[in-house]
Amino acid sequence: MQVGIVGIGHVGLPTAAALAHLGHQVVAMDSDSEKIDALNHGSMPFFEEDMEALVAEGLNSSRLRFTTAVAAVADGAEVVFICVGTPPRASGEANLQAVEQAAEAVASVATGDLVLVGKSTVPAGTGDRLLRALEHYKLKVKLTVVSNPEFLREGKAVYDSLHPSRILVGSDSPDALEVMRRLYEPLLGEGGAEWIQTDIRTAELAKHASNAFLALKVSFANAMARVCELAGADVTLVADAMGADPRIGRSFLNAGLGYGGYCFPKDLSAFHRLAERLGYDFRLLEEIARINEEAVESVYKKIEDAMWNLEQKKIALLGLSFKPGTDDTRLSPSLALAERLMAGGAEVVGFDPQANENAQRDLPGLKVAESIEAALEGAHCLVIATDWPEFKDLNLREAAELMTFRAIVDARNLLDGDAASAAGFSYVPVGKPSIKARREGE
Numbered sequence: 001m002q003v004g005i006v007g008i009g010h011v012g013l014p015t016a017a018a019l020a021h022l023g024h025q026v027v028a029m030d031s032d033s034e035k036i037d038a039l040n041h042g043s044m045p046f047f048e049e050d051m052e053a054l055v056a057e058g059l060n061s062s063r064l065r066f067t068t069a070v071a072a073v074a075d076g077a078e079v080v081f082i083c084v085g086t087p088p089r090a091s092g093e094a095n096l097q098a099v100e101q102a103a104e105a106v107a108s109v110a111t112g113d114l115v116l117v118g119k120s121t122v123p124a125g126t127g128d129r130l131l132r133a134l135e136h137y138k139l140k141v142k143l144t145v146v147s148n149p150e151f152l153r154e155g156k157a158v159y160d161s162l163h164p165s166r167i168l169v170g171s172d173s174p175d176a177l178e179v180m181r182r183l184y185e186p187l188l189g190e191g192g193a194e195w196i197q198t199d200i201r202t203a204e205l206a207k208h209a210s211n212a213f214l215a216l217k218v219s220f221a222n223a224m225a226r227v228c229e230l231a232g233a234d235v236t237l238v239a240d241a242m243g244a245d246p247r248i249g250r251s252f253l254n255a256g257l258g259y260g261g262y263c264f265p266k267d268l269s270a271f272h273r274l275a276e277r278l279g280y281d282f283r284l285l286e287e288i289a290r291i292n293e294e295a296v297e298s299v300y301k302k303i304e305d306a307m308w309n310l311e312q313k314k315i316a317l318l319g320l321s322f323k324p325g326t327d328d329t330r331l332s333p334s335l336a337l338a339e340r341l342m343a344g345g346a347e348v349v350g351f352d353p354q355a356n357e358n359a360q361r362d363l364p365g366l367k368v369a370e371s372i373e374a375a376l377e378g379a380h381c382l383v384i385a386t387d388w389p390e391f392k393d394l395n396l397r398e399a400a401e402l403m404t405f406r407a408i409v410d411a412r413n414l415l416d417g418d419a420a421s422a423a424g425f426s427y428v429p430v431g432k433p434s435i436k437a438r439r440e441g442e
């Protein structure tokens with residue numbers, strides 16, 4: 001099938017490359033000409049595991065093309081995906097200007113009937129609003145609106161695009177649903193993705209509900225961490241015990257520095273504003289966000305407590321991206337912590353396997369080191385802020401040699417506390433008892 005994509009970001013790029021991989025002819029458009037040039041030369045706009053190879057495969061097979069021309073996207077396409085950003089307005093509501101503009105641009109150049117798919121996360125009712133807007137356009141062709149929310153995790157976007165757990169499609173048009181089913185046919189069937197079809201509003205709401213529920217699990221774990229700290233219990237073991245119940249599930253119950261990224265925080269506030277506008281005060285959503293902020297503050301206090309005075313102390317902050325596997329630092333809790341520490345008078349030197357550059361862009365004044373060792377050199381406290389697997393293998397004895405003080409605050413419960421103690425560190429995790437440094441002969 002011929003497919004168009006408008007907006008080449010964290011959603012548009014994996015969607016385009018995956019659909020080309022499935023055998024469709026895909027034209028992906030972005031107004032950023034530098035990005036298009038780079039993509040046409042095989043260079044990725046952001047780090048994402050296996051993306052470069054999947055894009056190269058698409059370009060080599062000529063099933064994937066990148067362009068700045070919206071006409072090329074709509075020309076002959078059966079389906080056009082809108083994958084543009086929906087950033088938050090100051091009120092917390094989603095700003096849907098780019099969605100409207102993209103739809104209008106596609107509508108004005110469409111040469112035949114097509115299905116217009118909303119893939120960006122939007123408040124329920126956007127599809128209906130889009131349908132109404134299309135009625136204003138002087139259309140020569142028929143455009144049908146469909147909602148097909150994405151559930152891609154950054155860092156696993158290629159895997160999730162090719163092995164989705166479910167494909168959710170909302171539309172009031174049986175013909176459009178049939179077109180979408182044909183598009184995704186290679187991913188369905190025995191052992192494949194679950195096909196879920198609903199009306200547009202339900203699909204849009206299900207996306208917000210999914211992200212809010214995952215954020216709720218993270219915040220529940222973080223609130224439990226606070227209680228465990230007061231009770232002298234271990235939040236990881238509590239989560240294991242809870243997660244052993246299949247009705248609860250173990251995933252997304254890791255306490256730590258909280259969630260970040262471009263989806264959870266903005267989707268949560270957009271969902272809250274939407275519910276409010278519809279007439280329901282969904283206060284639980286506000287509480288989820290509050291507990292998330294508390295997680296950063298709690299780690300800040302642990303560091304302050306370990307350091308006594310933050311002034312003249314060097315903090316080695318390992319991990320700057322909002323989670324491992326990505327170079328994305330947008331709303332990263334690690335950067336919120338860095339900012340707080342810097343305001344408290346500490347010198348913060350960060351290191352991230354992928355996100356150093358983005359971190360410096362997002363938090364001017366933050367120092368970054370080229371290696372873990374350089375970050376640790378002369379540091380008073382080692383803080384694990386993002387659970388990159390490479391930090392797990394840190395040589396703690398070497399780290400102890402490099403540092404001025406031997407203090408670890410493990411904001412992701414990543415390291416082995418006993419090994420840290422044996423290497424001479426005081427070890428402060430989240431939601432479980434701290435371990436004192438073991439001195440020679442102990």
Ligand code: UDX
Pocket residue numbers: 150151152153154155211214218251252253254255256257258259260261262263264322323324
């Ligand atoms: C999320 C959704 O998972 C995805 O379906 C959606 O479409 C886009 O938003 P993403 O933002 O890539 O994906 O991150 P995700 O893997 O969901 O993690 C979100 C945040 O929660 C990260 O900051 C992560 O570190 C944090 N997290 C996750 C925890 O703190 N504890 C956990 O147990 C799990």
